[in-house]
Amino acid sequence: MATHCESCPLHKSTLFTDVSPEDRRITQRFKSGELMVDPGTPVMMEGTNAPQLYTALRGMGLRYTTLPNGERQVINFVFPGDFIGLQAGVMGEMSHSVEATTAMTLCVFDRSDFFKFFKSNPSRGYDITWLAAVEEHFLGSSLATVGQRSAIEAVAWALLKLFQRGEQLALVRQAKMPLPFRQQDLADALGLSLVHTNKTLAKLRDRQLAAWSNGVLQVNDPEMLAEVALTEFEPLPKRPFI
């Protein structure tokens, strides 16, 4: 096994709440391995019974669902520290797919151990619930974005959120962070057409609010961006991870 929980690189990040050595040891016991995937690889498939759960260690990905007519809705962007497969854990079946955008390293857990893990260590179970609550919070805001914000507000909101995540993972240097997605991904996340998303990005670039090109996002003044996004700029709260 390449990475040991007790020396997990994520623990160093300021994003996460502290996890005690004891908890790490317990987590270690349930870790069944590590998975490395190439860009473009599907990690979980909507509607299938996933035998394994993951925590993203390195790399980025996408969660999405596909409608019968072929339209794709991007649910969320996957960053290091994200827990993948909660639904598979409790309900047995995923309601969305997960795909690696860059090369990714994932921490693997067996679904069959999930309940045991929960019982044997309630405080880690509590952490999982915490993560679920954070996700619920995020999905609620996303819904508000797609439903109520105009194109420019929506794009500004999305870039701000992505930038905030980057900040907490210490990916930001000189107001820049890597953001290796396609414009199509953002368009599918916001329910906009690719063309309109592109034009809206250009508008934000012209206005000096946010520049995203060649896989790099630059935001000089998050406060101003937040204003356009109809939201407040405030750092994300710490959260636990598994």
Place this chain on the structure above:
Amino acid sequence: MATHCESCPLHKSTLFTDVSPEDRRITQRFKSGELMVDPGTPVMMEGTNAPQLYTALRGMGLRYTTLPNGERQVINFVFPGDFIGLQAGVMGEMSHSVEATTAMTLCVFDRSDFFKFFKSNPSRGYDITWLAAVEEHFLGSSLATVGQRSAIEAVAWALLKLFQRGEQLALVRQAKMPLPFRQQDLADALGLSLVHTNKTLAKLRDRQLAAWSNGVLQVNDPEMLAEVALTEFEPLPKRPFI
């Protein structure tokens, strides 16, 4: 206390998984009371620190967020059995408001006991996580609806979901169920204008797919409605509740 957990009316419903008498007793210990509210009463306020969590016992309500510009996004409709305040439970602060649409009865728990509840009974903690996963699933589909479905598809989808919930709670009789919301509420849930929602409802009525008026929803052929909604008609899985 009006209702005792061990004789909780929800246990009779086919919607829910069985909860053992033992578990009910434990739940009872953490129940701190019962709350009855009138129509229109706010139950939780976005951004505030809620000292209490609830499970809806009777009546219906709405979850929603409000943007700085005044637009409202309805996140979900609240039905009996729904758990309210998970976010307040773990993060201390709600990200959306909850309001009673009809008169409601709510089962009250103290937030201060939440963690203790979790630790003292991991299997109930597991149930809470389950509920969170179900909610996450639902929010994902909602996002897909608002982002990708056309107006008629979206309205059909929403009415179908509401109807399914009604079925499981045994609210449906002769293809009819009570649905005491305003068209504005549905519009705000789907990110559509009130006027367009109204016209779309009329279209569904004309096509004999779904009729919603005077607070009563009638669906004669859910399969056909599902077809318009770009989804499959399948009964909702059982889920636990608190």
Place this chain on the structure above:
DNA sequence: CGCGCTGTTGACTCACATCAAAACCCGTGG
């Protein structure tokens, strides 16, 4: 009876979708 709230309908407008083509970027292979 009059007021406030919700639902309904028609006329007009616009933000965003769709269509189409070109530019760019980069890896491959001749």
Place this chain on the structure above:
DNA sequence: CCACGGGTTTTGATGTGAGTCAACAGCGCG
């Protein structure tokens, strides 16, 4: 070194689904 091809981004022209505006109808209630 350059030609080629697929994926992505960019730009312009045109179309339309849904928003906005406005007026009215129905209904419950004081």
